[in-house]
Each structure stands twice: as structure tokens, then as C-alpha cells.
Amino acid sequence: MVDYTLLKQYFFQLEDALKHKIALKLTPRRKFIYEIARIGIRIFDKNWSNGWTTVFVPYEILNSMNVSGMFVEFFGAMLSGAGLSRKYFELAESKGYSTDSCSYHRTIIGAAMDGLIPEPDVLIGASIPCNGGVKALKRIGEIFNKDVFILNIPIEVTSKSIDYLVDQYQQMIDYIEENTGRKLDYHKLKQSIKFNNQAREYLVEVNNLCKNVPSPSISNDLKNFIMYILLLGTKEGVEVAKNYRDEFQYRIDNKFFGLPEEKYRLLWIQNRIQFKTDLINTLEDRFGANVVIDELNHIWWDELDESDPLRSLAYRMMTHPLVGPVERRLKVLTQLAKEYRVNGAINPAHWGCRQSGGARVLFKEALQKVGVPLIHLDVDCVDERNYSHGQILTRLEAFMEMLTASNF
Amino acid sequence: MVVKGIKSSKKPMMGWVCTYTPLELIYAAGFQPYRIFGHSNPVKNADSYIHPNYCQFVKSTIDVAVEDGYNFLEGVTFVNSCDAMRRLHDVWKEYVPTKFIYILDIPMGYSSLGLKYIRTEFEKFKIALENYTSNVIQEEVLEDAIDVFIESRSLFHSVNTLRFKNPPLIIGSEIMEITSEFFKSDPKIWNEQIKEKLTISGRNTTRSDIINKPRLILSGSPIHDVNFISFIEDCGFNVVYEDLCTGSKFFDIKINKSNDLLSVLGEAYLNRVPCARMMKIKDRAKNILNISKKYDANGIIHHSLKFCDTYLYDVPRLKELLIEKDLNVLFLESDGSLGSLNQLKTRIEAFLEIIKSQMR
Ligand code: SF4
Ligand code: SF4
Numbered sequence: 001m002v003d004y005t006l007l008k009q010y011f012f013q014l015e016d017a018l019k020h021k022i023a024l025k026l027t028p029r030r031k032f033i034y035e036i037a038r039i040g041i042r043i044f045d046k047n048w049s050n051g052w053t054t055v056f057v058p059y060e061i062l063n064s065m066n067v068s069g070m071f072v073e074f075f076g077a078m079l080s081g082a083g084l085s086r087k088y089f090e091l092a093e094s095k096g097y098s099t100d101s102c103s104y105h106r107t108i109i110g111a112a113m114d115g116l117i118p119e120p121d122v123l124i125g126a127s128i129p130c131n132g133g134v135k136a137l138k139r140i141g142e143i144f145n146k147d148v149f150i151l152n153i154p155i156e157v158t159s160k161s162i163d164y165l166v167d168q169y170q171q172m173i174d175y176i177e178e179n180t181g182r183k184l185d186y187h188k189l190k191q192s193i194k195f196n197n198q199a200r201e202y203l204v205e206v207n208n209l210c211k212n213v214p215s216p217s218i219s220n221d222l223k224n225f226i227m228y229i230l231l232l233g234t235k236e237g238v239e240v241a242k243n244y245r246d247e248f249q250y251r252i253d254n255k256f257f258g259l260p261e262e263k264y265r266l267l268w269i270q271n272r273i274q275f276k277t278d279l280i281n282t283l284e285d286r287f288g289a290n291v292v293i294d295e296l297n298h299i300w301w302d303e304l305d306e307s308d309p310l311r312s313l314a315y316r317m318m319t320h321p322l323v324g325p326v327e328r329r330l331k332v333l334t335q336l337a338k339e340y341r342v343n344g345a346i347n348p349a350h351w352g353c354r355q356s357g358g359a360r361v362l363f364k365e366a367l368q369k370v371g372v373p374l375i376h377l378d379v380d381c382v383d384e385r386n387y388s389h390g391q392i393l394t395r396l397e398a399f400m401e402m403l404t405a406s407n408f
Numbered sequence: 409m410v411v412k413g414i415k416s417s418k419k420p421m422m423g424w425v426c427t428y429t430p431l432e433l434i435y436a437a438g439f440q441p442y443r444i445f446g447h448s449n450p451v452k453n454a455d456s457y458i459h460p461n462y463c464q465f466v467k468s469t470i471d472v473a474v475e476d477g478y479n480f481l482e483g484v485t486f487v488n489s490c491d492a493m494r495r496l497h498d499v500w501k502e503y504v505p506t507k508f509i510y511i512l513d514i515p516m517g518y519s520s521l522g523l524k525y526i527r528t529e530f531e532k533f534k535i536a537l538e539n540y541t542s543n544v545i546q547e548e549v550l551e552d553a554i555d556v557f558i559e560s561r562s563l564f565h566s567v568n569t570l571r572f573k574n575p576p577l578i579i580g581s582e583i584m585e586i587t588s589e590f591f592k593s594d595p596k597i598w599n600e601q602i603k604e605k606l607t608i609s610g611r612n613t614t615r616s617d618i619i620n621k622p623r624l625i626l627s628g629s630p631i632h633d634v635n636f637i638s639f640i641e642d643c644g645f646n647v648v649y650e651d652l653c654t655g656s657k658f659f660d661i662k663i664n665k666s667n668d669l670l671s672v673l674g675e676a677y678l679n680r681v682p683c684a685r686m687m688k689i690k691d692r693a694k695n696i697l698n699i700s701k702k703y704d705a706n707g708i709i710h711h712s713l714k715f716c717d718t719y720l721y722d723v724p725r726l727k728e729l730l731i732e733k734d735l736n737v738l739f740l741e742s743d744g745s746l747g748s749l750n751q752l753k754t755r756i757e758a759f760l761e762i763i764k765s766q767m768r
Pocket of ligand 1: 073102103104105129130131132133271350352353354355356
């Protein structure tokens with residue numbers, strides 16, 4: 001008998017806590033986390049089917065079929081943030097999962113083995129950003145004796161490759177119908193594209209506002225904002241985006257800046273460190289350094305075509321900067337560095353990320369070309385067992401001192 | 409440029425890295441395909457180009473490439489096989505001047521949509537080759553190329569059947585030499601040499617040193633060094649099949665000829681005996697079971713390269729699946745360098761003892 005009370009409690013308590021906080025004062029961050037908690041709660045709602053996914057799948061389609069999509073990496077991050085992951089690492093490792101693999105995935109494998117997650121109705125994995133995600137999902141599928149639907153995201157955009165992904169989306173819809181009995185409501189999907197476009201416009205504004213020097217945001221305002229993809233195409237997603245836009249606009253109009261003494265502006269590459277550390281505080285308090293843009297918060301896609309949802313969703317997915325060779329990503333990184341006028345970039349260089357680690361030197365060189373130094377922290381963002389705070393702090397300090405020196 | 413150990417036809421050479429590369433197209437475009445292996449020594453330069461947590465194959469390939477060790481290659485064809493391979497492509501493209509660099513996108517798993525897609529990918533690749541050489545690949549030329557490789561595979565199978573016998577009439581390291589040579593040679597020349605070898609070697613005598621050794625299948629991440637096989641043989645096994653992209657499995661691909669040659673190739677490659685990237689672990693287990701029966705094996709060593717997610721993720725489940733079938737399996741992990749193998753010796757020998765005790 002599986003027991004996922006822990007998970008249920010976690011999301012219900014989170015929702016409850018945020019509801020109270022919001023009653024005291026609505027902030028966009030609170031609203032954002034509140035909505036994410038509500039998505040977590042949907043896992044236990046009979047009106048929704050359960051979909052375990054990797055991070056980049058078309059949630060608009062899932063949402064339009066009342067399938068609650070939840071990406072497995074989210075759990076790695078969540079359990080690590082809550083200080084609960086150790087047990088699951090140990091369990092996965094005891095079964096032979098390598099400590100060299102990405103710990104986002106190792107946590108969820110352990111968690112699934114331990115009965116922490118409810119049975120999925122569907123499992124949908126995409127070939128981007130990494131192979132580990134699909135492998136982890138496959139393992140979860142084996143635990144629950146379910147098939148996994150794999151989306152192969154083509155690495156080059158041509159009309160035929162878009163067709164290929166559209167056809168796969170169609171098959172994915174059939175697979176969901178077969179396994180949940182839920183039909184796709186095209187009207188709902190179109191509505192979801194409409195919401196997506198509205199939210200997108202706000203998010204572009206939010207990001208543009210952060211280009212302001214000093215930025216209206218502070219490093220953690222948009223931390224882990226990648227979770228927002230779960231809200232794409234929903235009314236709540238539009239509300240969250242609008243809240244952020246309104247708040248940042250208000251801050252700019254009233255000269256309330258994220259870090260009033262913002263001395264350095266930083267670009268954060270890929271994911272944040274998920275367990276608790278005070279690195280961000282140190283950066284802000286001691287150095288006046290503000291993370292003004294996270295690579296993964298960049299809105300890379302144009303407005304979607306409401307009349308052709310599947311095709312525009314396919315196109316959006318295929319043009320993601322993490323698809324295919326690294327060139328596209330390097331272009332985005334340098335573009336962000338310039339547009340946000342950053343002084344430096346931080347790459348946690350998450351141990352076990354085979355998707356990103358191989359490009360670390362290319363990141364450094366590309367950013368150097370636009371005059372932005374980069375530091376690789378070399379940490380495991382999820383598994384804190386090997387984390388050495390002193391060592392990382394020393395490296396970060398040295399980096400900040402180097403920035404200070406080059407500033408004069 | 410003359411490269412050691414290559415049966416060269418003086419054609420320009422095209423490097424390739426993954427078993428899903430349609431060599432027929434490369435050959436038909438007038439290139440001699442050359443499989444890139446890297447090396448199996450400690451890695452020197454790669455860490456300045458890539459994170460140290462990449463497999464030995466990727467790191468050692470970078471090692472050789474950045475020191476101009478592959479400058480005899482006119483081009484390189486990569487495949488979107490795994491995360492590591494994609495990054496290898498990126499690093500190569502940035503740091504290793506090469507005239508023609510291409511990356512093929514091959515779907516994971518088999519599906520009718522994937523089949524259609526792989527055909528369009530092969531077609532794109534064909535056009536890229538044609539544009540580069542300013543030469544259209546005629547149907548007959550492609551068909552000839554397909555035939556050459558069909559012959560290579562069939563010759564390889566003839567050699568491989570020598571291993572059916574107990575004791576085998578040819579040892580694993582010898583086969584690996586032949587395989588490695590294939591990867592570097594013009595297939596036509598290789599075919600001729602194998603034919604010669606097959607006729608002259610009566611092979612009805614067996615070497616005394618291989619009698620009574622347990623028969624072993626080697627599975628897992630690609631192994632590029634013949635010494636690896638010799639090492640296992642020296643521990644006391646007869647390696648009778650390599651379930652490896654770089655061994656016997658490489659030749660396990662069936663071509664069903666029809667009019668549309670690109671579809672023929674697409675179908676064959678997508679359907680070949682899967683490696684771990686194809687996400688078909690049950691098929692992998694089934695295949696290991698089948699070859700285990702076919703080659704009358706006493707045990708299996710599954711070796712994963714350190715940092716090779718593709719294979720490492722499969723290990724726990726594969727272990728369950730193979731043990732369910734009552735197979736003797738030893739799972740090993742090493743960084744792929746010959747030095748690291750020595751540390752595994754005791755485990756290999758212990759495994760040998762278990763098998764021997766069952767054989768008594
Ligand atoms: S950190 Fe890297 S390996 Fe891990 S989930 Fe993200 S992209 Fe995949
Ligand atoms: S499949 Fe494994 S051995 Fe091959 S390139 Fe990828 S990580 Fe390396």
C-alpha cells in the first residue's frame with residue numbers, strides 16, 4: 001500500500017500558508033507559489049488525471065484534457081528545498097543508481113520507489129533538455145507498470161520536422177485519451193493558447209522591466225520561475241504574470257528597487273541551488289550583487305497562433321534554446337548578458353548535468369566575448385551531501401573581488 | 409596522409425561516432441568512413457574543454473582531436489545520440505577545424521512516425537553530402553554502397569559463427585581486431601581481406617589456451633579498445649559475443665531492400681538491435697537472453713562507462729530482468745581506461761569462479 005500522505009500534506013500546508021500570507025499582503029511571489037501549490041494539490045483531485053512528465057512538455061494540451069502535468073525535476077527541487085531528499089538518494093543509490101547522475105532525477109526515482117508519489121495515469125517524457133529525464137520517467141513507468149510516451153523534439157526547424165512533432169502531439173493526445181478516458185477539448189485548448197499569449201505579453205514586460213538599472217527585482221523574486229511552465233495557458237498563469245508586471249512597474253514608478261544599492265548585475269545560468277544556503281544573501285548584502293536575469297526565465301517564443309495550437313506549440317518547443325547544438329543557447333546567453341547589462345554570470349555547473357556541463361567552456365568564452373566574466377561553482381544543486389559551503393563561498397568571494405577590481 | 413592500421417582506398421575520410429550513422433550514404437558520397445574512438449589512457453586536455461564528468465569516449469576523443477590527431481578527416485558526422493554526444497559535437501565544432509561537420513537527429517525508440525522522420529533526416533544528410541562534394545549521389549551508387557555493407561555484415565557473420573563452436577574457433581580479441589579494422593577501413597578492401605582469411609584459415613584446430621574457459625557475453629557501453637577484451641580473456645573467459653555498439657552487435661542490422669533506398673536505410677537503422685539510447689530496456693534484455701542461448705554463454709559481463717548516463721540508468725532494471733531469466737551477470741563500471749580495469753580484476757575472477765563451480 002503506497003503512502004503519499006507526506007506529499008499531500010506538503011502541498012496542502014503550502015497552499016494554506018500562502019493563503020494566509022496573501023490575505024495579509026498579496027505579492028506576486030506569494031501568488032506564484034500559491035498557484036504552484038494548487039497544481040500540486042490537483043495530484044489528489046479526482047477531477048484531474050495524473051501525468052508525470054519531464055520538464056518541457058506541452059502543458060497547455062495536458063491542462064486542456066484535465067491532466068495535471070507535473071515534471072519530475074520539480075520533485076527533485078522541492079524535496080531538496082524541504083531538506084527531505086537524503087532518504088531518497090540513499091534508496092536510489094542502494095538500488096544501483098549512480099551518484100554521478102543528475103540528482104534531480106535520482107531523488108524522484110528514490111521517491112517513486114518509496115511510494116511517495118501517487119500512481120500516474122500517463123507518463124510523458126521529452127528528449128529535451130536531457131536523456132536522464134526520460135530514463136528516470138521510464139523507471140517510474142516500470143515501478144507502476146505503465147508505458148511512457150516519448151516526445152522526440154527535432155533539433156532543426158524545418159516544415160517536415162514541425163510536422164513530425166505535431167504528429168507526435170496528436171499521438172500523445174490519443175495516448176492520453178486511451179489511458180485516462182479524457183478527450184481533448186479543442187475549444188479549451190484554443191482558450192489556453194489565448195491565455196498563454198496574454199501571459200506571455202506580461203512576462204515579456206516583466207523581463208523588460210528587470211532590464212532597468214537598478215532592477216525592480218531582487219535575486220529571489222523570480223527564483224525557480226521555470227515552475228511557471230506548469231501554469232502556461234491557464235487563467236491563473238495570466239494573473240501571476242500580471243501581478244509581477246504590476247508590481248515591478250509600481251516599484252519602478254516609485255523608485256523602490258530590488259537592491260537600492262545595486263552595484264553588480266548578475267546572470268544566472270540554468271537552475272538555482274535548491275537546498276538552503278545563504279549564497280544569494282551574501283551576494284546581495286555583502287557585494288550589492290543582484291541576479292537580474294535567470295537564463296531559464298527568458299521568453300524565447302513569439303506569440304502563438306490561436307488558430308493552429310498544435311503547430312504553434314510544436315514550433316515553440318523546437319525553438320527552445322536548449323534544443324540541439326549549443327549555438328542557439330550561446331546566442332541567448334550573450335543576448336541576455338547585453339540586454340540586462342550584467343557584470344558577471346554564475347553557472348552552478350550542476351554535477352551530473354550532462355546536458356550542460358559539456359558546454360561550460362563554451363559558455364565562458366561566449367560571455368567573455370561580450371565582456372562578461374563567468375564563474376562555475378561546481379556544486380550539486382540538489383544533493384547537499386557533498387556541499388562545502390566554505391569552499392563555494394571562497395570561490396564566489398574571489399569572483400566578486402575580481403569583478404570589483406575590474407570595475408575600477 | 410597515411411594512417412596506421414587503415415586499409416585505405418585514398419578516398420577522403422569521414423569520421424563518425426555513433427552506430428546509428430548510415431555509413432552507406434557516407435560511402436556512396438565518395439568518403440571512406442572512419443570510426444572515431446578516442447583512446448583508453450588517462451585523459452590529458454579534455455578537462456579544459458568539457459566538464460570532467462563526461463565519459464571516457466567523449467573526453468578522449470576531444471583529447472585526440474584538439475591535438476590535431478584527427479586532422480586526416482575531411483569531415484565528421486555526429487548523431488544526436490545522447491547529451492554527451494551533442495556536447496562533443498559542439499566542442500568539436502568550436503575547437504577542431506574540420507571542413508564538413510554534420511549532426512544527424514535520430515529518434516529514440518521505434519515508431520511509424522519516427523520511421524518517416526528518420527527518412528527525412530537521411531535525405532537531408534544526403535543533400536548535405538551532395539552539396540559538399542558537388543556531386544549527386546546516384547541511385548545505383550547508393551545501391552552499390554548498400555550492397556558493399558550487406559556483404560561486410562554477412563562476412564562478419566560468417567566469421568562470428570566460428571564462435572558457435574565450443575571451444576570457439578576464434579577468440580574474442582581476434583574478432584575485435586577484425587571489427588576495429590572494419591571501422592577504419594574501406595569496406596570493399598576489408599571484404600576482400602576477410603574473404604581471403606576465411607578461405608585460408610581451416611580453423612579446425614583449437615588453441616589449447618582457450619579450451620574449458622567459460623563462454624562470456626560482453627554487454628554495455630561502447631568499448632573501443634581490443635585490450636579490454638584481451639584483459640577479460642586473460643582473466644579466464646572466452647568472449648563469444650560483444651553486445652556492444654563497437655562489437656558484434658554493430659553488424660546486427662537487417663536490410664530489406666525495396667525501391668526507396670532511403671526508407672530501406674531508415675527502417676534498417678531505426679530497427680537495429682537497440683542500444684540503451686533507444687529506451688527499450690526489455691528488448692535489450694530479450695536480446696541478451698537470445699544471444700546468450702545462441703552462443704551458449706555461461707555468463708554476461710555488463711560494463712558501463714563511468715558518466716555514461718545512457719547505459720548506467722539501465723543497470724538496476726536490467727539486472728532484475730536478467731536475473732529473472734536465471735542468467736549469470738556481473739555489472740561493472742569503470743572509466744574505460746586500461747588502468748581502471750586492473751582494479752576490477754578481483755571481481756571478474758570471483759565471477760569466473762562462480763561460473764566455473766556451476767559448470768562442474
Ligand atoms: S540539470 Fe541537466 S541533467 Fe538534470 S534535469 Fe536539468 S538538464 Fe537534465
Ligand atoms: S552513449 Fe555513453 S559512451 Fe556513448 S557517448 Fe553517450 S555517454 Fe558516452
